[in-house]
Amino acid sequence: MFEKAFVGGKKYWGLVLFWSVFIVIGFLCYLWQLKVGLKLTGMSRDVSWGFYIAQFTFLVGVAAGGVMVALPYYFHNYKKFGRIAVLGEFLAIAALVMCLLFIFVDLGRPMRVLNVVFHPTPHSVMFWDMIVLNGYLLLNIIIGWTVLDAEKNGVAPPKWVKPVAYLSIPWAFGIHTVTAFLYCGLPARGFWLTAIMAPRFLASAFAAGPALLLILCILVRKYTKFDPGKEAIQTLGKIVAYAFIANIFFFLCEVFTTFYSHIPEHINHFKYLFVGLHGHGKLVPWMWLSAALAVIAIILLVVPATRKQEDVLVVTCILVFISTWIDKGLGLITGGFIPNPLEEITEYWPTFPEFMISIGVWCAGFLVLTLLYKIAISVKEEVGG
Amino acid sequence: MAVDRREFIKIAGVSVIGLTLGPALKLEEKVEASEGKVRRDPKALKGKRWAMVVDTRKCEKCKKCVAAEACHAYHNVPKIPDPKREIKWIWQESFEHAFPHLAAEGEHIGEEIKRRPFVILCNHCKHPPCVRVCPTKATFQREDGIVMMDMHRCIGCRFCMAACPYGSRSFNWMDPRPYITKENPEYPTRTKGVVEKCDFCAERIDQGLLPVCVEACPEKALVFGDINDPNSEVSKLVEKHFTLRRKLELGTDPQVYYII
Amino acid sequence: MYDGGKIITGLIIGVILLSFPFWYNLGKAAKFPEPKLTPKAKQAGQCVETKVYMKAHHMQLLNKWRDDVVRKGYRLYVGLNGKMFKMSLQNECLKCHSNKQEFCDKCHNFVDVKPYCWECHIEPKEAKGGK
Known part of the structure; x- marks a missing residue:
């Protein structure tokens, strides 16, 4: 299905180019930060986490928000969400990519990031956050891709997808709960x-996840031949x-x-x-x-x-x-x-470079989103038409 | 057996993962020659829980803390003028900042106490929140209670800074070396991207020496010892005097005691 | 074959790019450098372990030392013939091997490894003048 991301009109390529420009600018700023250290940011001894970690926190929410489509669809068999379930899953993938990138750009010694794996530390909430975030990313890739592939081939999704989708629902609650635990377990931060x-x-x-999804649904309807459905949008x-x-x-x-x-x-x-x-x-x-x-x-x-x-x-x-x-x-x-x-x-x-790095990460996420949505919608247009 | 393209790519992909993951998982080669050959220094100070008593009555005379200066010089702590990027292991604070709970607005604490400088440093808590949150065990607690940093392992996530209730930790926002006027060649510097703090001079204790600040204080206001040993000087001091500890109510059990 | 010309051109470019490192370095084969010993190191006659062992495993040894020292509080090492050493890169290894440029850097540069030890550990002063 990847090939669908390589064919598209001028608007599609324009959008891809637009994200890419900001990704390149952000990346250059990141190389600068890598060279001189995090003094490039506005953070300080007292405010030791800033914009990066805040964006990370917000985006974990966006990723978890996708479950508001998956839950009614998989648990309550709410058919109207069948059409947009994959959009929710792909939004979660893009949001998680941003989350992981924001954590990465915030690290003082990014080359040592694998120390979290080499020296696993179960009493650290960050260790668990790494597990739930990567796990949720994997779940959404597996579910979204398999279901879409089945839709493309005009067959029912394989049976094993169901239990995996069920698992992804509590998991979504898990990612944001664990992320909250990062903060709410610290004794001196009232x-x-x-x-x-x-x-x-x-x-x-x-609220934020489905709100973004709703906006995306409207955009999709406006610019493609795929209609997510009026009722699905109202339910959102x-x-x-x-x-x-x-x-x-x-x-x-x-x-x-x-x-x-x-x-x-x-x-x-x-x-x-x-x-x-x-x-x-x-x-x-x-x-x-x-x-x-x-x-x-x-x-x-x-x-x-x-x-x-x-x-x-x-x-x-x-x-x-x-x-x-x-x-x-x-x-x-x-x-x-x-x-x-x-x-x-x-x-x-x-600071300005800190802001541009953040913009770069956001655009990287939106690039992933654009590519994934292009694939999903091409499939849906094909099947629908 | 006929293999179509799809199948071939799948097999190739799995093989690549297998071939690369194998060596990657074989993390560190065993160094046989060095097994069983390490020793503790027989001169090392022995203690069950190291603690410090600060006699703040003796601190009044010093505008600048001599002990803090000595510590920073010894440990190659850079002098960074921008307070946002500052690195501090031990420094002076006013009473209202050292003990914000006891000095709420409008509190009557007495002029003399208000003027008195309070030397603050890592509290080497019995239940350190920084150790709890560190995702790589770069911050850990030794058996003698010292809360240590392993600079080799720190990834610079700064979770420990958010967790510390005492503001004892500093992050290297940049390369510290240009800000070290006179290097102590016997001690390493730090590098950009890692967190650092006071470690009660663990490497001196292991060689039978007292912390630098304790040795350097001209007023002998800092006393170091094993709080678990009833005969130690620190135990006798806290027995004799009423002492304060910072944010005791948080359950961290800090090990720096202040005589008022 | 459709687009034969394009494919063959592409293949040629591909082969040139892939083999670039080989012909770029042709005839420039460098001799493996020998680390130089200081008079003090020569006089000592031996390191903490045998020369062969140190050559092959000094990085693993140092890696283990730093964990033993920082994390476990072991400061001493029983070397060859029971001789005691302080486990310290800065205050033991480099006291003998005070010629970092000749002893460490030469090989490290040759094999293009950049150990970050020196970002924190201060190198001996003599080495700096040696440039």
Whole structure:
């Protein structure tokens, strides 16, 4: 089926070229970083994780979000999702590629990355994260590819795919739970030290992932002969609505516990993010933008009239995506480090090369996505037509 | 047997994986000649749990910590002017930063304490979160309680920095060598991309020497010893004085005690 | 054969590229360098293990040493004839082999290995002047 990725129109090749240009720029910046070290980034002794790890965290969510298509389809036999199941799986593959790349570019000694395998350390959550992420990548490649291949040949998928697909569903919950455990098990980071971290991660993932998938479905319908189906898109919209509301609810639970208990180590991070702390507040406008977008998105999602209107739904999904991205991709990591355990404040903002490396990784993911979607949709067009 | 193209590619692929994976898995050759030939230095200090007592009453006189300077010079710790990239093993903090819980806003702690410098360093916790999170065991705990870094193994993921409740760890954001004014040829430097911190001078203890900072402090404000030995000086000091430890409530059981 | 010309041209280019390293280095065969000993090392007569062993296995030995020293706290090594050595690249090996350029680099450069030992371990001062 790979051959389908090598034939395409001008628009397709234009898109491939577009991603490639930014990948090359990002790669050159990475070579620069490799040479001079991570001083090229805005990270510091106090904020020792930054944009890279934040993008990683957000994208694990996008990868896990694909399960919101797989679960109804495989567990509840919801046929309408049969058409887009592979789109969800391929989105997960692209997101996971980005995750692994973001971890890699964040390492101080990337050539030693295999030490994680040579010296396996079960008491480290990062060891488990490596296992679940790579495992989930493998599962999605196997399931997506086999099912698509069967569809192309006009036969039913082999029987062994079913149990593998069943396994992939709890596994998706697993990747984001373990990723939350990276943060919520650290004793001195009050912002992250909360049992609701994993549920919050899952809720925002199940909003952002399907929101992106919905946008992609609309794009696919617009630019190809394959129609994911109106009902499938509407169902995705409902999933986004429930998940996003759950996400906001969990966030408000967090706010209550933090402020009512009034424990400084927990409050200070929220203060830094939303009102600024001791005159420092680089992220304040961003966090309020995220909150405002969330409020608008919830209204548009809850009111049936706006949710059912596809154009509005797409805009809503864009709002959801941006809102959750700011929350996780900007606020979550930096907010956890400010103030530091000594109650000192060092602010953080990504540098230009750091930003370009991140863009390069995003574009690498979107290139993988473009190639995989090209293959999937060519097959579907062939079968459908 | 007829083999079609598809079949051939499959067989070829599996063979390539098999041929390359085999040697890759045979990780390290056994070095027979060196088995059973390693010894501990008979002069090594012996302790069950090393600890340090800081008599902060004696610290008042020093604007700059002589012990910290000696440590940094001995261990080739670079002097990096940008505080964001700084590397520190042992340094002075004010009371409110060393003990943020005990110095919440508006707290009445007394002018004298507020002025007093507090020397802080790795606490060599009994239950170190950094060791728990390290994905390669590059940070590990020795039997005598010292929390050590294996610079050869560190991949620079900085999970340990997020886990440390005391801000004791520094990352090499760049090559440290240009920032070392006078190298100590007896001790290595570090390289860009690894995390470092105080290791209670493990290599000196193994040769029967005390940590550099303890030897260098002109006021004898730093005392080092085995807290598990009731006759050691550190045990006697914590027996006699009321001491504080940083963030005790986190359950890390830090091993640096502060006499107020 | 369709596109015969293109295929043959492609094949020729392929063969040239693949064989590039061979004809590029033709006639330039370099002699394997002999590491030079300092007078001090010569006088000592032997290293921690036999010369043959050290030649073949010094990297594995050093690898094991660093684990023994850093991770297990062993600092001493019983070498040939029971002689004790400090297990330290910087403070033992290089005290005898203080001519790093002549002793280490020559071979390492020849076989194009770049051990990163020297990123942290400080090389002896004499070696620097030797350039």
